[in-house]
Amino acid sequence: MNIRADVGVLNNIVYKHRNSLNKIGELGMKEYKTSKYIKDYLDILGIEYEIYLETAVVGIIKGKKAKKNIAFRADMDALNIDGQIKHLCGHDGHMSILLGFIEYLNINKDKLLDNIIFIFQPAEESPGGALPLIKEGVLDKYKVDEIYGLHIYPEIDEGFIGVKPSHFLAQTGEIDIEIVGRGGHGAMPQNAIDSIMIASNFINTIQSIVSRNIRPLDEGVLSIGKIEGGSRRNIIAESVKLEGTIRAFKQEVYDKIKQRVFDIACGFEKSFDCSININIKDDYPAVNNDEELFYELKEAIDDKYIKILEPLMISEDFSYYQQQVKGLFFMLGARNIDKEFISGLHHIKFNFDEKILLNGINTYVELLKYKGALSE
Numbered sequence: 606m607n608i609r610a611d612v613g614v615l616n617n618i619v620y621k622h623r624n625s626l627n628k629i630g631e632l633g634m635k636e637y638k639t640s641k642y643i644k645d646y647l648d649i650l651g652i653e654y655e656i657y658l659e660t661a662v663v664g665i666i667k668g669k670k671a672k673k674n675i676a677f678r679a680d681m682d683a684l685n686i687d688g689q690i691k692h693l694c695g696h697d698g699h700m701s702i703l704l705g706f707i708e709y710l711n712i713n714k715d716k717l718l719d720n721i722i723f724i725f726q727p728a729e730e731s732p733g734g735a736l737p738l739i740k741e742g743v744l745d746k747y748k749v750d751e752i753y754g755l756h757i758y759p760e761i762d763e764g765f766i767g768v769k770p771s772h773f774l775a776q777t778g779e780i781d782i783e784i785v786g787r788g789g790h791g792a793m794p795q796n797a798i799d800s801i802m803i804a805s806n807f808i809n810t811i812q813s814i815v816s817r818n819i820r821p822l823d824e825g826v827l828s829i830g831k832i833e834g835g836s837r838r839n840i841i842a843e844s845v846k847l848e849g850t851i852r853a854f855k856q857e858v859y860d861k862i863k864q865r866v867f868d869i870a871c872g873f874e875k876s877f878d879c880s881i882n883i884n885i886k887d888d889y890p891a892v893n894n895d896e897e898l899f900y901e902l903k904e905a906i907d908d909k910y911i912k913i914l915e916p917l918m919i920s921e922d923f924s925y926y927q928q929q930v931k932g933l934f935f936m937l938g939a940r941n942i943d944k945e946f947i948s949g950l951h952h953i954k955f956n957f958d959e960k961i962l963l964n965g966i967n968t969y970v971e972l973l974k975y976k977g978a979l980s981e
Contacts (some may be wrong), residue, residue, distance in 0.1 A: 606764045606912045611713070612967045613652065615705045619962045622646075622701035627772055630683030630692045633728030636660040639681050639700070643725050646704060649710050654723075657741050658734060662725040662771075665747060666710050668717040668978065675978060676722040676744075676752040677929075677969060680702035680729035686953050693955045695757030695939070698885045700725060700966035709966060710979075722747045733889065735925040744929050751898060751931040753972070754923045756948075758936035759949055763961050766906060766968060767936035768912045769839075770899040772854035774892035774934070775826070777920040780849045780866065782807075783882040784834075788843035797841040801834055806846040807869070808832075814865045819858055826852040826918055827862055852918045855890050866915070890924040898933035905975035906968060912938075935950035937965050 629638040638659040649663065654664030658683065665674075679699040683692045707723055724743065728734035743749075761767045784804050789797025795908050808829050816823045827849065834845030851866075853859040863885055870881040878918075903911055914936065923934050939957040940947060948954040974980035 606967060608906070608963050608967050609970060610763075611863055612709060612963055612970055615709060615966065616963055618962070619701050619705040619934045619966070620710060620959045622704050623962060626697040626700055627692050627974045630690050630697070630848045632662070632685060632690060633682040633731050633734065633792055634660065634682045634782065640725070642699065643704065646668050650708060652707065652711060654900075656745060658727055658737055660727045660833070661723060661734065661738055663743055664723055666707065666714065666717065666721045666723070668719040668721070669715075671702055671720040673719040673727075673750045673929070673978065674722055674748045675973070675976075676724055676747070677706065678702055678726055678752060678754045678926065678969055679728050680790050681684060682730050684730055684951060686779070686951065691887075693952065694730065694731050694950050695957065695980075696729065697956070698957060698959075698962055699755065700755045700964075702962050702969075705962065705966045706969050709970060710739075713979070716980045717890050717978070718980060719973075723815055724750055726758045729922050733922040739929060744926070747894070751933075752931070753898075753969070754888050754921075754934045754936070755937050755968070756921070757939045757957055758962065759939045759955065760959065761938040762940045762962060763958060765903070765910055765912050765938035765940050766898060767912045767938065768894065768902065768933070769914050769916065770894050770896040771892050772891055772916050773914075774921050774924070775852040776856065776891040776924075777857050777888045777914070778850055778851040778859070778863070779886045779888060781884045782847040782870075783844060784847070784879060785844045785882070786842070786877070786879045789841045791839040791841055797845040798877065798879050800845040802878065803873060803879055804832065804834065804847060807873055808847070810869055810873075811866055814869075815864055818861060818865050822873075823858045824854055824916060824918070825858050825862055826850070827866070842957060851885070852920070854916055889920045889922045890928060892921050892924045892934050893927055894933050895927070895931040898918040898931055901975060902922055902933060902935065902968075902972060905972045937961060
């Protein structure tokens with residue numbers, strides 16, 4: 606991607622932000638040091654802001670002839686992987702991009718026409734900070750017309766933007782299942798109700814939901830990632846616990862998968878004389894990109910740098926903003942084979958070349974210029 610000269614001058618500043626924020630990774634709703642770093646830098650720039658949810662930082666840079674209020678969001682929290690709290694999902698980069706973008710606008714505020722709202726949001730990973738911020742009235746107070754967000758993404762090469770209109774990232778839910786039978790001695794199975802055998806059959810059966818109850822053109826996922834039960838090799842387990850995830854792009858598909866899990870459980874209870882307790886926690890809705898904003902991005906950025914992606918089964922709480930206002934979420938390419946920046950999100954070796962941060966700022970700047978919110 607060709608970087609504007611006036612964006613390139615920010616490189617050392619943005620690299621410093623990333624280096625500093627990377628060292629203070631904090632979990633969701635506990636981003637106190639991170640929040641202080643952001644506030645301190647905004648104070649240096651002389652930009653006003655407000656605090657929400659203790660750590661969220663939200664503010665506005667006013668344009669000269671504002672007709673729109675355009676918001677940009679960056680998530681703040683880190684991950685706990687193997688007992689290490691680290692930025693292994695790129696949120697340190699997202700904050701650095703937004704800070705650099707704010708500085709660019711501050712330097713060029715005489716050219717800014719529309720109002721720009723910035724949202725440093727806590728807890729994207731968990732428990733989700735977007736919805737609480739919306740409930741606090743952030744979008745209403747700043748009269749947000751549209752909102753943008755990005756995610757560093759190691760599955761596409763540096764210099765490229767990955768995006769698609771309409772359904773982009775999946776709705777997701779967590780499923781917990783307990784199958785309760787009757788324990789007994791392994792030598793006398795007729796006196797027991799074998800929860801491990803039932804669980805094995807149950808897992809196999811619910812795998813047919815996506816393949817047989819969902820239209821082939823509608824994507825969906827039901828995966829069981831954890832199974833726990835039993836105490837000894839010669840004891841028939843009384844209970845087994847399963848944990849898994851449901852993902853889909855359409856609400857009706859997601860609801861169908863959920864309902865079929867309960868329906869199948871009822872059949873198993875009757876067939877095997879057991880009880881099956883199911884709890885499904887609905888998490889983030891699907892990220893559904895506004896088509897008009899998508900085509901504006903395509904026009905603003907040279908088409909050779911745009912990759913139209915297939916829908917991705919990962920999730921993002923940016924989707925909550927899109928339920929309220931027009932929104933666009935895209936991926937910022939970070940893959941660099943030569944430097945071995947190829948590990949996926951949430952991997953302990955995840956990393957990226959900091960030069961891609963300028964790509965993020967550049968994309969935002971070009972977008973504003975195309976929209977007429979920022980003059981040359």
